[in-house]
Amino acid sequence: MSTQNRRTFLKHAGTMAVGVGLPLCIGSRADEAAQHEIRVRLDAPNDPLVARTFAILKTRIEERCPARVIEAQNGAQVLLTVDDSLPLEAYCLDEEGAAVRIAGGSPQGLLYGAGKFLRTSGYEETFRPSPWRGTSEPRGTLRGMYFATHFHNWYHQAPEEEITRYVEDLALWGVNALMVIFPMINLHDWSDPQSEPAMAMVHQYARVAKDLGIQFATGLNNCMFIDAPDAIRATRLPDPTKRRGNSGHPICPSIPDGHAYLMENTRVLYEKLAGVGLDIVVFWPYDEGGCACEKCMPWGSNGYLKLSEEQAQLGRSYYPNMKTVLSTWMFDTPPEGEWQGLSDALAKDGKWLDYILADAHEDFPRYPLELGVPGRRPLLNFPEISMWGNWPWGGVGANPLPSRFQRLWDQVKHMVSGGFPYSEGIYEDMNKAVVVQFYWDSDRSARDTMKEYIAYEFGAGVTDDVLALVDLLEAAAGNSYQKQPVDTAGVQRAYELAESVNARLPEWAKKNWRWEILHLRAVLDRERFAGGGLETPAAEAAMIRLIEIYHCQMDTDDPYHHRVRPPLKRATSRSGNK
């Protein structure tokens, strides 16, 4: 990395840089064996997350260069330590003698520091430890990710080892909360044969998260099982904008039997999570949920608020430290007055609530920006990083939209301190890194994060070309989504850039799925916008590879699978497409 680049990102990292030392060149040793050996000392070896951080460091370095990373007490070149003088989630990279010291305020902070160290180290021919020096502390306290585990998408289908590896990678970027929902919407009741596997998947994600020090979150609302009795069903919502939804099987909490049914199923859900624990509950008003009866209206500041508080109190009888997030999704679209009603209610009493979440399909809701967050709670957002600009979701490969998320972030960065991006798969991995780094440091630009991402995932010397490629792909996605003509010269240029980068990548980067899905996107954009369409041999080969990477089903009984499967003509949906 040039000094200029290093200065640039030190500035953007919002940290105090202290004594930028010369990179330690491990590969310069004369002895051939020592040249390929990186000795790491663990100063808190009894903590499982410290040991895990070492294992993560070892696999990532050994994949990228011919070095061997070993744990050693003497002659260490890298130190991993927990330093109580740092804020809990902060990390510091400095030097102790000839070694680079990675310190965290906690094992979690150490893991984030290891992420920074890995992303700013060099791997060409030999390992060159990061020259980055400084201390960094996250500004946003809740840096979540919502995995939509459905439709046989990647989250639904991937083997546990791939999921574990992926969650590790997100933790390295600073993710500290993971949300997965138990899908009552698809189940008849607790005895449905699909209930147990669905709960097993929730447990799996909770375990993977918690082993990495990541908080586990789930969602609750007034939607329950398919077999809920008709007599307790909610009154349908007015939905003039057609964006609020009336999906699911919402129950009216103002009907006494409905209230009992909601609380009983909430209780069973809490009990079934006892084995893995629960750190955060996110309450959700609409899309699935809501009731328009006289006693519940206006739902957002009345029926919903009362039910959420009761569900929160019940949750804390099982998990005393459980945090709560109240979503305001689609408030006031109409009925009007939900934001104001929430403000009034929380001004009187809202101790049970920790965070308010707000967002919208496009620009951010005006109420909290102009009039303040109800109850003066920390504000979270819910950026939709998966569906915009592509259909099927991920179906033509990677969908990076860094400029879009920069624009949306600039509207709210002075107010928002974290959130739960909505994710349908791994194809928007770049968007995840960009958004989670906004939460870490609200002034860090998407472009700066992208530079770090590209250098780490694809190796040195391709950053400018990949940035140009991403800009072209984003422009094509935007035009295509808005039904505007796509610039065929730009599409062709993106393809040429992708081929040129591909020819220069080291073997490890070429095999990285992150590169593959970006490369395949350039191929598929050329075929669909400037070539013979999606049935050419080149397009079909690209989609078959994406289907493998995503673990899609070539023949499926899931009527929703087509939403997340590349549109290969010979792939079939036996139950049709919904």
Ligand SMILES: [Zn+2]
């Ligand atoms: Zn009602």
